[in-house]
Amino acid sequence: MDRKLLTSIILSLLIGTGIGYSISVPQISTLQSEKSSLESELATLITDYSNLNATYNNLNNSYNELLTQYSILQGIYEQLEEAYELLNTAGLVFDGLRISDLNVTNGYLYADLIGNVTNISNKTMSKVYVVLFTYEADGTLYDYHVKTIENLAVNETNEFKFFGVLKENQKFKVLAVGSYGLADIESDEVARLLAMLEGANARIAELEQMVNYEVYVLSDQNYYQSIINDLKNANETIIVAMYSMIYDPDDSFDWANDLIRELVYAKERGVNVTVIIEYRTYWGYMDENLEAYNFLSANNVNVRLDNETDTDHMKLVIIDDEIVYIGSHNWSESGLYYNHETSVKIVSENIARIFKEYLTTAFGI
Known part of the structure; x- marks a missing residue:
């Protein structure tokens, strides 16, 4: 090959490479x-995902804790219902008696408790328990004892004594209930039922103090009576996931219409x-649900239909960032109105915040 031609080819390639490189550098x-x-x-996405995952785990743990506490409270509520029903059936009177002159006297190992009970009602009580x-020091119920007084007349005062029942500095409470003879019940059964009530109420108070919330168990139609009042009294926010x-x-009696309105x-x-x-939903x-959506939308309420393929089975209401119904x-x-249903009303800003964060994560509200 001609040397000049070869040189020209090489120069052309070098020039082309240089031009191509100079063009490619910016790209x-x-x-x-x-x-x-x-x-x-x-x-950033990995960090956000990690944060969201941590938030989800926290919410999930809080939700599981709430389910556990709800289960506990439901059991307590059933105990309360049983005790109240039995006590009411027994015809016991919780008013009309006055406890006075309580005195703790030291014994050999345990202290004695002496006091008076007076019938301040207008009828003789056939039995007074x-x-x-x-x-315990932490406020949980330790034990209970009962004394029975027969035929306590109007304005009559009778002394009662409990011997060897109190440990040093032990907390105690004395409660008196009476009967006008409408029904009879063994004194031990009265004490057991009252102890059940006392223990249940103490457990509820303990749970409320532990997480700083108030909780109310609402069965059947009690839910409607409670939530409609809170909806009427809402001042700032209402969130409903249903x-x-x-x-x-067209149904003038339908309670669901009342809540939606x-x-x-x-x-x-x-x-x-x-x-x-x-x-x-999945199926x-x-x-x-479209009628409710159309009604709310027509009245300028911020409402959306959850159109994802998964099923959201929530019945959750948050009012004023403090009251939760679930x-x-x-x-x-x-x-x-017709079904047997059970829900709880929780009054707690912290609990409301947890559920609101969950809805924000799930629906971006």
Whole structure:
């Protein structure tokens, strides 16, 4: 090959390579910059995911703790119902008796307790049960004792004595209940039932103090009576996440209509109302919820249908960032009036915040 031609080819290649490189440098720089930016975004996303995962775990732990406490409280509530029913059936009188002149006297190992009980009602009591409750240092019920007084006349005072029952500096409470003879019940059974009530109330107080909240168990129609008052008294915010919300404007008796309309009334008086209604589930669409959605939307309430394929089975209401309703009650005529349902009302800013954070994570409210 001709040396000049070869030289020309080599020079052309070198020039072409140089031109190509000079053109590619800015593009390479841009790509490197974009790569760095994407790496930074990826690192941010990984951090955000880690934070969200930690938040989810915290919320999940809090939710599981709430479920545990709810289960405990439900058991306590059932005990209370049983005790109250038995005591009421026994015809016991919780008013009309006065305890006075309590005196603790030292014994050999344990102290004695002496006091008086007076019938301040207008009828002779055939039996009066004086019950002494003693407590551990942490406030839990330790033991109970009962004394029975027969035929305590109006304004009559009778002395009672409990021997060797109190440890040094032990806390105690004395309660007296009477009977006008409408029914009879063994004194030990009275003491057992009253002790059940006392222990249950102490456990509720302990749970409330532990997490700084008030809790009310609402069965069947009690839920409606409670929540409608809180909706009417809401001042700032209402958040509702409901699996079934059925609006039937042609039914004048339907309690669900009342609750749904209260959301509109709250909106009209300036309350920030947010509603999430389940629509699309694993098995299909809940068209029966559309009437409620359309009604709320037409009245300018911030409402959305949950159109994800998963099923959100929540019956959750948060009012003024402090009051939480959660349980089995749907906002439907059957759920509020006919079915046997159980929910709880919790009054706690901390608990309300946990549930609100969960809704924010799940729905971006």
